[in-house]
Amino acid sequence: MVHLAQIPTDEAISRPLVEGLEKLEIAPAQDNWFTTSVYGSKFASSALPKHEMPEEEMPKEIAYRMIKDDLSLDGNPMLNLASFVTTYMEKEVEDLMTESLSKNFIDYEEYPQSADIQNRCVSMIGRLFNAPTEAGAAAVGTSTIGSSEAIMLAVLAMKKRWQNQRRAAGKDVSSPNIVMSSAVQVCWEKAARYFEVEEKYVYCTKDRYVIDPEETVKLVDENTIGICVILGTTYTGEYEDAKAVNDLLIKNNIDTVIHIDAASGGFVAPFVVPNLEWDFRLEKVVSINTSGHKYGLVYPGVGWVVWRSPEYLPQELVFNINYLGADQSSFTLNFSKGAAQVIGQYYQLIRLGKHGYRVIMSNLTRTADYLSDSLHQLGFVIMSQKGGAGLPLVAFRLDQSANKYYDEFALAHQLRERGWIVPAYTMAPHAADLKMLRVVVREDFSKSRCDQLLADIKLCLQVLDDMDREQIKTREQYVKQHISNSHKARHGPHHYKNEKHSLQGKTGKTHAVC
């Protein structure tokens, strides 16, 4: 999380890390400069500045080495099976991205070619989603930092359009609402909160982890600005039935729009299940977002949003920037940002082509199916879909009838000791007592690594099976008190602890990383 950080008090800073520590009497390195190596300098024997900018400079080699060493405590992205975010790109594209590091994407005048490359990506992605391209059509889209920004923009557009319609009809605009699944990513809650739109949830049940189209459409009223349908929920990776919602809206003649949150599914479904109708082929779908940095195969920092036509993106939200006689329209929440990720996306699109994406996504689906079947054999209950009917991820839980002493969280922790990050979650509300584990199959998760994971899961299960109830309990206590990221928890400002306004605060749902 780009989390809020609290600034520690002076007293907290000066406290020694180990209580009762006496002063060491070793002569400090005298020289400001170093001749032996970085570790022979005075900086190696003193703490890195943490709370206040140091008065004096530090040689760049030392600054580099010290930060590098510090960062070695971060996890190994390859073993992080919790995240959808891309961790592998080819050397050539890394070079390209490094070369464009100092380019500011928003500066169209200076970097027209980068801007043009964005437009090419928008066009390709729009067409991939079957955006209307016949004469007279004018689908529009833009790049964003990620799906969060894309979703905020889409909500804003839906809200404004609804307001305009209501005002034109002389009706009240004071209480807009939005209909969505309770399995939504936290940014939907944020968007609703920050733009003052009431959230209306379609709750999941014990055996249905996606929205029910009937129930969804029933929630729609005259104040509904739109419906969010998720292509690939973060918990189980299932595709919600956009077509059914669309058809019901048409059948009942309800005037509202659909936004598809295809953060993860947008780059999977078109290649693995091309016949699934979820995109602009459905007439009620007016906007779609996707994350380039998930299955779009780019490093973090790029998302996309496309609208069916400018009609769904009210003019008053678009700001014009005029550069050298060319009008640039922009609709973003951010302004300056790096151009590297957009360039990275274009590289992947032309480098791989449809064929390349299809091959990669099919491989992932195959690996996910293999993992899914193997876990089933190990006695787990599989909650995710197979055969491309959902995202290439495996969601599974322990079989409750097996009466194990330990739960999914214990297994997750056990795996962590082997280096794997396989997160455990509490499911979306109304199915909240349901716990689950999730493995995201990313591009770099090959069959052989999958086998290693399976071997380790088997091992961990054995270890846990061998423990009795007491042992497990003490262990849980121990983990809670000492291990669970106590290191980071320090920064969490107490003021905001235990908020009660989000789905998590209200129901105990935990948000999946994405």
Place this chain on the structure above:
Amino acid sequence: MSLSRHISADDLIRKHLERHKNHKFSATGSRSMHVASPYINRYAAWEPIPKYKLPAKGVDSKSAYQIIHDDLDLDGVPNLNLASFVSTFVEDECMQLITENVTKNLADSDEYPALMDIHARCISMLASMWHASPTDKPIGSATTGSSEAIHLGGLAMKRRWQEKRMAEGKDTLRPNIIMGANAQVALEKFARYFEVEARLVPVSEESNHCIDASKLLDYVDENTIGVYVILGSTYTGHYEPVAEISWILDKYEARTGISIPIHVDGASGAFVAPFCHPNTGWDFRLDRVHSINTSGHKYGLVSAGLGWIIWRSEEFLPKHLVFELKYLGGVEQSFTLNFSRPGNQVIQQYYNFIHLGHEGYRRIQCNSLANARVLSNVLESTGYFTCVSEIHRKKGVHKHTFGKIEESDNPETYNPGLPVVAWRLSDDFKKKYPHVKQASLSTMLRVKGYIIPSKFFLSANLFMFYDAEKLTTPDYPLPPNEGDVEILRVVVRESMSCDLLEQLCEDIITVTETLINSDPVDMAALAHPLQRIQEQAPVARAATSLGELSHRGSPSKEGGHKHGHYKGVC
């Protein structure tokens, strides 16, 4: 007027490419996936590079690299872009850190605890740099840039205002926010997207083209959620008078009981003032300043994509807006508009903090200011130009006097401001050579490679809009129009060395003299085709996808941009 015919290059190219294809002796069939040279691929001659549709088949990685690499040659050279504040220089060691950490996601605290720790250290250092008192429990977050930070700051002020009004049993229908007419587009965006009425205080020459503090009280009322005060106007680099505004609002509160907070937009200035103007009061030393934002990627010397926001105390960030996210054991609080995003910029920021230290930052920013002073003095000494920015004038002096140049090295002896030179043709010059247009100067300099945009209009009545529902007619008089002042602006960044500066001074003078000596008729001819070329050039092409919208009329046009108002790049 002679007849002329329009030739479409695009059509011609397509026609001839088609002919090629018909020959069917293409050397680059499907076997070309692994080839020796990146120029032996089907895009080298046979097919146009895919631009609109995802190609059915890909190309090998070397070719894909080369295609895009060559394509990007058409982008400008970042260092010659004198229009932008965004930092373009990264040290090698820092670059290495970036490459090593390019995969890291700042949103994934579970996976990257060390990155999170570095994030916290940066916040802590910034807060102490801006004199926040740790006992007040200041709090902050990294953002993608100042835009996001400004939205968050505004959102917090709006929510606090709403909560206060609701507690008093009053309505919350018409929030408004105050800012100078010189505000950057992000400030206006906040107002529009979060449905707050933007009240723009006029700017004038007397108020240094910044918010006019003396007129502030005409705009505030009980519905004012706060005032955005800009530390370092994008147009002229002047610091807005934060202390004075704070004092005025103190008196207002004493009179009416209405307390109005200040958010300081220190996008550029919050990394300059602490080092160069430590005695200027603008930060958390003033009680009324509740939050400050800055751009790490401007004078924080980080590459594009990093901003910061810090609140004086957690009490000024309403709980209502903060989301708590539980991970394996850890809990994080989040208040951002973006989620997954790169983490390497935060590492760069920390690298700069510990590598440069206070002393290093001070020297770099003071060098930039000194270079900006040299440029300003050279320009004014020519007699051709008048500077609108004032960092080269002695503190308190606002008029140019020939032959009198301050010699001090200490930036505090001059008018405080950003290392920005904003200038225009002098009145004498305009009288003498009425045929020379400022825009031509900008165009001619562009031919030499510099990007120095002209046409930043400094006008008071730029961007008035009112939420249609909330206000049909403004209930206070429209600010008087200052009259358009067209300026040229150079942003002096750390990478602008003395050598480049000398070259620039020389080129500006040469270009101006060329223009003086050219025939007015030639001038008109020069301006015209160039502009046409530019319209058809990549910039115009770049407009195609979103540009579609602008043809349908845009709010900014309706809003009174009758002169084609140019917003500053940041």
